[in-house]
Amino acid sequence: MLSLGLNRPAKRNALNDGIILAIQDCFTNLPESVGAVVIHGIGDHFSSGLDLSELTEQDATEGLRHSQMWHRVFDRIQYSRVPVIAALKGAVIGGGLELACAAHIRVAEPSAYFALPEGQRGIFVGGGGSVRLPRLIGVARMTDMMLTGRVYSATEGAAYGFSQYLTEAGGALPKAMELAERVAANAPLTNFAVLQALPMIAEANPQTGLLMESLMATVAQSDKEAKQRIRAFLDRKTAKVKPT
Numbered sequence: 444m445l446s447l448g449l450n451r452p453a454k455r456n457a458l459n460d461g462i463i464l465a466i467q468d469c470f471t472n473l474p475e476s477v478g479a480v481v482i483h484g485i486g487d488h489f490s491s492g493l494d495l496s497e498l499t500e501q502d503a504t505e506g507l508r509h510s511q512m513w514h515r516v517f518d519r520i521q522y523s524r525v526p527v528i529a530a531l532k533g534a535v536i537g538g539g540l541e542l543a544c545a546a547h548i549r550v551a552e553p554s555a556y557f558a559l560p561e562g563q564r565g566i567f568v569g570g571g572g573s574v575r576l577p578r579l580i581g582v583a584r585m586t587d588m589m590l591t592g593r594v595y596s597a598t599e600g601a602a603y604g605f606s607q608y609l610t611e612a613g614g615a616l617p618k619a620m621e622l623a624e625r626v627a628a629n630a631p632l633t634n635f636a637v638l639q640a641l642p643m644i645a646e647a648n649p650q651t652g653l654l655m656e657s658l659m660a661t662v663a664q665s666d667k668e669a670k671q672r673i674r675a676f677l678d679r680k681t682a683k684v685k686p687t
């Protein structure tokens with residue numbers, strides 16, 4: 444498992460090109476031995492979003508390139524070979540929220556708060572937020588966040604389907620690490636199906652989706668590893684499913 448810490452606490456982990464390129468580098472050169480990645484913020488916050496000082500000199504052409512560069516990097520996260528878990532605390536704002544959207548699992552602690560102050564800054568989201576966030580919380584809530592600048596609490600984030608886990612204070616990173624260990628222990632083909640096929644199946648028309656599901660299921664269950672894991676359960680060598 445690999446832990447990736449956003450490390451600019453003096454600027455509340457504002458995302459400058461250096462951080463974005465470091466994320467890209469991490470996902471481009473992910474060692475084969477890594478089975479999951481945890482992204483978190485060093486200090487009291489996850490991220491305060493785009494480093495606003497980078498916008499002051501940008502013209503439209505540079506802005507377009509910049510936004511598309513973020514799209515490529517955040518796509519690397521979403522379409523990563525391994526599950527990516529975001530551990531959220533403090534500010535999860537603007538581009539920081541968009542970064543968290545690209546992860547597969549979000550774990551928040553009570554200090555986490557979510558906002559899109561782009562409206563107040565006179566800009567629009569540019570890191571894939573308008574595609575990913577409505578799929579998590581719905582267009583109506585994102586519209587409210589952008590128009591009114593409303594700040595959602597950690598509790599609201601969990602209630603509205605943004606964070607799948609809400610922990611006690613200080614618990615987001617430990618919980619994210621625990622989950623990373625668990626997901627890294629899955630068969631690689633199961634993780635492949637969940638990360639690559641499931642999002643496409645969910646967006647496909649039902650007939651296409653069902654066909655894709657059958658094909659993916661057949662590939663996974665035909666694999667040697669699935670046979671071994673199923674045999675181990677039938678021989679009572681692995682744990683039963685237990686409520687947590």
Ligand SMILES: COc1cc(/C=C/C(=O)SCCNC(=O)CCNC(=O)[C@H](O)C(C)(C)COP(=O)(O)OP(=O)(O)OC[C@H]2O[C@@H](n3cnc4c(N)ncnc43)[C@H](O)[C@@H]2OP(=O)(O)O)ccc1O
Binds near residue numbers: 560561568569
């Ligand atoms: C790629 O293409 C794109 C991308 C985007 C993305 C857009 C966005 O992300 S919009 C959101 C931008 N972020 C904000 O508006 C948040 C601004 N920050 C705050 O409100 C506060 O700093 C805080 C996060 C709530 C924390 O408050 P506090 O703990 O009191 O700390 P401060 O004293 O305010 O700040 C300390 C220090 O950090 C600097 N800083 C904080 N956030 C940022 C930031 N986002 N950018 C730059 N610098 C930041 C702050 O200035 C202080 O610096 P000092 O030097 O004074 O110490 C859209 C479109 C595209 O095409």
